[in-house]
Amino acid sequence: MNYSSYLQLERLLSAQTLESERLNTPAHDEMLFIIIHQTYELWFKQVLFELDAVQTALAEDELDDREIADVARALERVLLIFKTLIGQVDILETMTPLDFLEFRDMLTPASGFQSVQFRLLESRLGLTRAERLSYDGRDYDSRLTEEDRARVREAEAAPSLLDQIQAWLERTPFVAMGDYDFRTAYESALDEALAADASIIETHPHMSEEERKTQLEGLKRSTQLLRALFDADRFEELRADGEWRMSREALQAALFIMLYRDEPAAQTPFRLLSQLMDLDEAMSVWRHRHALMAMRMIGRRVGTGGSSGHEYLSRAAERHRVFTDLFSLVTFLLPGSKRPPLPESIKTAMAYRYAGAAE
Amino acid sequence: MNYSSYLQLERLLSAQTLESERLNTPAHDEMLFIIIHQTYELWFKQVLFELDAVQTALAEDELDDREIADVARALERVLLIFKTLIGQVDILETMTPLDFLEFRDMLTPASGFQSVQFRLLESRLGLTRAERLSYDGRDYDSRLTEEDRARVREAEAAPSLLDQIQAWLERTPFVAMGDYDFRTAYESALDEALAADASIIETHPHMSEEERKTQLEGLKRSTQLLRALFDADRFEELRADGEWRMSREALQAALFIMLYRDEPAAQTPFRLLSQLMDLDEAMSVWRHRHALMAMRMIGRRVGTGGSSGHEYLSRAAERHRVFTDLFSLVTFLLPGSKRPPLPESIKTAMAYRYAGAAE
Amino acid sequence: MNYSSYLQLERLLSAQTLESERLNTPAHDEMLFIIIHQTYELWFKQVLFELDAVQTALAEDELDDREIADVARALERVLLIFKTLIGQVDILETMTPLDFLEFRDMLTPASGFQSVQFRLLESRLGLTRAERLSYDGRDYDSRLTEEDRARVREAEAAPSLLDQIQAWLERTPFVAMGDYDFRTAYESALDEALAADASIIETHPHMSEEERKTQLEGLKRSTQLLRALFDADRFEELRADGEWRMSREALQAALFIMLYRDEPAAQTPFRLLSQLMDLDEAMSVWRHRHALMAMRMIGRRVGTGGSSGHEYLSRAAERHRVFTDLFSLVTFLLPGSKRPPLPESIKTAMAYRYAGAAE
């Protein structure tokens, strides 16, 4: 056992074959191009490996309160990996377009779209086939090999992280426990808050009639949106329109966790929800950076794989998101002062056993 | 003279007045909200200060070959400032939406849209009133004070960095010098390259007829696009359509610099062009991060200033760009092997006097 | 209420007075020098503000299980602030020594050593007067004003974060609860592990006698070190020698938390301990970067304040650390497989009340 054999360095460090050298027109920057993509793929392997552990834990009927800390730790790691992936685009951008042109045509028709690991990652997080942008009018996986396509389809068929998070949220016991029903309590608080807002607008001394009207209409729209979370039929309509992905029960639980995040039993779950939002942001930033880099490298040309390059990537940064529900939920939060207080029984249930009652 | 008096710390560190404290409902996170915005504004002041120096140097009839290194150094600094601005969004995101709600309404109708320094920065870089997105159907500067609006209009009326870079590029002496005309040389090389491409497609043994047709059509479109750079009328049509911002002469010079970047007299100019692209990217990333952060903080609500929040910022990340011409120019590059060689006379003119002749 | 008045921008953005301009020899880079230091001081204010909240929470006789999540959130923020402080040294390094020389002498005898906020921060974290390096043979606070010196002494006299963390750790109920005593359980496990190690060394077939001897001696030394944590007298000797800062009880509790971090009641405490280590690292990296920057700016000269510059800062990066105990504790960890299992009663006490018993 030594460092080199353990890390299989002989294998690893001999896996860079420059196409430009094979064709006797060596292009210096091709080495960077290969190596940076290899580090990306190594990191994707690690992300998928962490996702294995996370999804195995979440696949159980009940996520053990101990294991949830492991899940949070794994997501923390994934986030830091994405920070590195984003940051190291800077390295690739030391390759100028002129340098890239020296070997670019030699790579046709290979393309980053053929990274099966990245496709798997997207699918396993919860990006569905229907939500994906097509490119050149074709299925997103049309350029994969038969074998890779099968892997992607398998991932699509299995429960995604989004599905699992939804199921986990739906099991949150505190949302309705004994006499307590969070939904009722929350709806009343919401009513009060909205009535107070309306009253302020209606009686505001320095507001023009036009402004008053605009503000009241805005409030009405907000009210409808907010009510929908507590109205099964209206919610399903919105969900069918693509406004929400998760179930109403899951969203209510997520809202509960966001509001009462400081109770012991909500602390790690709240951290988990925050990390999912962080991850969604990080992937969007990664895609955006990638899109800018592509525009810089190939201008208005099409990508080596025939993709429309920058445009596709840029739209994907906006559209290929998974946990947007958690961002939308923010609309429903009430400030701490208007947040309905938790009954003692729920506080106690959410405390550690040794500590017993809520003070 | 001591540290504190020099930095006017008494003044600086007493300039944080929490609105939530004034209203007797102290919200812990308001301090962060104030301080991070203050650091942003301090950095904007620094960026504008560097831009003063850069624009003063570029305002001269001829940019001294010595001063160009100062310009590059200033831009390097601006770039690193933007990296910091982007990175520190992470700090702001430790404030959760619930924390923000505690004091958010107290800030109405103040809004980040009222940062006159940022508006000045955009205008001075070259973002024109016409290119800007309106929000809520109003002018982008409608929410500024009268005085700030005047400052912005003054900046809009003065030559922008984009204008100055264009003028500087147009003065590049080597593009046409003595017998040499880069445009002629480049067009021939382009013709040859395109003919070679066509020949490869036409004679490729493993290509279906359909694919051959598609590829030839793609090549035809590229050819038209490329030719436009050398056809005054066609170019002006494209420019009127918003495909290009800079003049044809400036673009040709930029292309020359990109192709012959290693000649001594092109080294610092090439660095400058790269930095302008870096800056354009950095500002786009900053806007994108800002848009995600806004979505996270306020969900689907409207911003404190009445802006449509996330959506506006997200579209601005894509649209409010200035130096896109330099990215588009990449489409016109030829690989080194097909790049027309420079005549000795031009190489010599671009060398240092002590070194004299080209190798 | 608008953006500019809320942020007091008029005041903030007029607080940069260039000494070089006052002396009619304007030095462009002095603006950067002032502004970056001002952002540092603004961030220090924020860090102290977070520390206020953290220390107030920890000053109570018992840290409420709800508040600990707030503490962790505040520390997360402080960490990200330090990441920004470290990263933005890059901006300062765009100022070359030559640029700095243009105004450096004008600042004498002002010096970064006079940043009272940074001194307060160090003291409040737990850096004591005795542990501090002197410079130029004088007290570290000799260059502060009388008023600032008083503030520092007051901070030194009050309980530091280190003191408070120690007290909080000492109160950890699970270390000895009912019949269970972690120390006994752990010492047995340690004995077993050490005996197993000795046996492996003694019977290893491919080890030379010399190597065997060396390894056994190493094991013996480790054993003595490990035992000391459970031997009051020996421990106090080591503590008197400066090997440990915290009490034995606090260290044992920290060890317990590190080992059983997944139990619900240990999850947030474990996160807290990790953050304290992160903070200690971040401050060391900040000092190291600062030292390199100073070396770069002034070479072998002395600092504007007469400090020995690079050398002082470099030694401080190694010496001025606070939470090293937590790093040293790592030496005592046992791998999961050798970790003594928790009795059911303790697992139950550490679970949420709703969940009741450990599975």
Place this chain on the structure above:
Amino acid sequence: MNYSSYLQLERLLSAQTLESERLNTPAHDEMLFIIIHQTYELWFKQVLFELDAVQTALAEDELDDREIADVARALERVLLIFKTLIGQVDILETMTPLDFLEFRDMLTPASGFQSVQFRLLESRLGLTRAERLSYDGRDYDSRLTEEDRARVREAEAAPSLLDQIQAWLERTPFVAMGDYDFRTAYESALDEALAADASIIETHPHMSEEERKTQLEGLKRSTQLLRALFDADRFEELRADGEWRMSREALQAALFIMLYRDEPAAQTPFRLLSQLMDLDEAMSVWRHRHALMAMRMIGRRVGTGGSSGHEYLSRAAERHRVFTDLFSLVTFLLPGSKRPPLPESIKTAMAYRYAGAAE
């Protein structure tokens, strides 16, 4: 040609064999441990590859003025790689010591000290055997395989980057050209500056006699240090003592470039010198971070390879530096106002031929 075959992904992604799995005690975090080290080694390969190009260019008798831009671009890339290497330590630190212990002993006696690529990198930059810290009283390469040791010795025997930079600096033509001798001009300016400093001290109205004496002594010491750069014998004494690594001629040229960095022919050379300082800093930061991480992972234990871990790495961060001469040189800079003006002839020689005369 597809993405996967081009990047040899099958090979790359199957090169992670967990020792803990082989021994039927799978440790989740071993995957991260392997993958992050593999990305490090991939990046080291890239750094060495860039160094190949840089050293090949510098090995020529004269570095072509065109090629120097390539050298600067390669160093820029290396710097960004080091930024990534430093940043991704964060990922590794998501592995806690407890997680590491699960598989740490299985790796004995493998050790990061066995990374031959890193040893080669150090040697090729210019770290000599004599300057290296020994560890455990043994040669730094004693733990390498015979074959790797041979590679390191070969690298040690070849000219290092430091040697090549020295030779390149010594060839700088402008330091003495025609009638002009930079050394004479600079020494006079230095004399004047020092005399002015002495006069200020001697006549300062608000200085105590003691302070005056201290300041004058400090000035005397500085003067001696500064003079040494122009006194062959004294310089060689200092160099023998390890105060300087490069020759006096090289240092004088570096000083010239730093002072007249804006002249066209000095612009890219100045950038190169700055990058070498950046690289030296980046490697020091990398070592420092590595040392902190090691302390965190293994506390006071010895490393898997028997190294003294943290302490060795921490001292190396301070000692294993290569381009410290450039930092020390800063001591010799004069502010722009006292910088001796360049004669027209030198300005002209340093201008581009097309531009001809100095302004």
